[in-house]
Amino acid sequence: MDPIKVLTANIDKPNSTSIDTYVAGGGYESARKALGMKWEEIIQLVKDSELRGRGGAGFPTGMKWSFVPRNAPRPTYLLCNADEAEPGTFKDRVIIEKDPHLLIEGMIIAAYAIGSNPMAYIYIRGEFHYGAMVLIKALEEARERGFLGKGIFGTNFDFDITVHRGAGAYICGEETGLIESVEGHRGQPRVKPPFPAVVGVFGGPTVVQNVETLACVPHIVRNGADWFKSFGSPKNTGPKLYCVSGKVKKPGVYEFPMGITLKELIYDHCGGISGDRKLKAVIPGGASAPMLKPDEIDLPLNFDAVMKAGSMLGSAGIIVLDETVCIVDAVWRLAKFFAHESCGQCTPCREGTNWMESVLDRLERGEGRKEDADLLLDMADNIGGKSLCALGDAAIGPVISSVKKFRDEYLHHVEHKSCLPGTTRYRRLDMPVGAH
């Protein structure tokens, strides 16, 4: 399969962030066209394209838009989720930093289709300071051209966008956590239902959409649903950005029609494993996704196929681990991440993630007990499905899959009080733990 350039069409152009470059390539014509259509037609078009949310859950976008009530007592909001914090994921940053107008145009169309009030927000993670500056400049350019503001494109549709910077909390990428954070609260997810489409930010119906999803929308409006469906397979359509990192020769963001196999991506396009070593495990969809072993990688990277293989495509953050990586060490690092990022609201997640980290740490320190592998599975069982949001479920993904697929390596840590020969532990064990 050859790489394509749809979402990444502009990123290599000189001055790719400038509105002149974007307009010269036909930019904002889709928004102009969309605003001449009926909102029902746009939603139908997006439904027909079978576009699914690129943030991780893969929920059909058109269906999400159609859930929004048209006569709600409070204004409707569109929120763009640019809180890209899933370890292994760095695709949205490319769009934000290199082609911000594509995102803005997608937001204009989405806002018109859902009947948004005149203000939408881009929730960008606080660390992306540069990205936020690029967006603010791009928004200013769009306002100067009359693409944002009062009565855009000569219609009676008023629309503007504010960049809302987060401040370092992974949980704010969860849609109700993000809504809380926009409202100025701690980013603790809400009980659902009511779902955001009915009661979301500031009490109004709310659509939260990932950057890449919104970036697909102008292309669908311009080229039609059938063109969009010509990429990928039924129900898993469209161009897709894949982020590959870890032990490969050429890490980076790659764009392919959805459904390239993991094997082809790693070996044909990313140059194979660093140092031509052997592959040990792949995480196909960001830290939350269960690991796959080398014999499982002949797998099309689309939502349904990866799900069927017992993992998830998630945000398509592919982390490649080679034979030199100690699996217990790698899983410890992910467990530490989830323990740090648990918002503390639900007891099973808040306590469980910390205990999983502790047990993995003691295995690494050679203080593990022979029942620890089963203990981890038992802990995971007490976290999964027992908290308000998906963070707890995400935290157990790498733990369960690694214990099941690499149990020997866990036992080796208990029996020999060390990592498998030939594998590395990357950290020193005598470092004091920083207060946080």
Next chain:
Amino acid sequence: MADLHPDNPYSKERFADPAKRVEFPPEAKKKFEHILTRYPTKEAALLPTLHLVQELWGWISPEAVHYVGELLELSPATVFGVVSFYDMYDQKPVGKYRLRVCTNLSCMVSNAYDIYEHLCERLHVDPHETTKDGRFTVLEVECLGSCGTAPVVQVNNDYHESMSVEKMDALLEKLT
């Protein structure tokens, strides 16, 4: 009562000193007024206002917490709750340069811990502490979204990608 560690929420450092009232200078006040126009509620302006405080004063002091509370009609407890929830808001003074080393999985397998440990050693600081000269604070952080160019170190707002111990040393020389 014995003095508590400054990180303890009940230590005296965590309480506002009534003698040390703070206030935005006119320029920041203007920015704050602009922020208010972008949201339907005052409370929603809290995160951007706290960013403004941190840009201005370098960290978010207990006095600033009270001041922001007054501006947005929120209790200091509510403001403090938000400040303590988000990692990027510093609750104590930090160095001129925050060295935020990502050590999450993709960076870890690209030897990010070597950089992190080297920084602590070379600068003679414990993790998350500030050097005596007030120049550097070394922080271990979670994924910065730059896994394709791992390891990454964020110095204040700027990303430095594909780092190594040598490159980090060269960078430190430039940060004066």
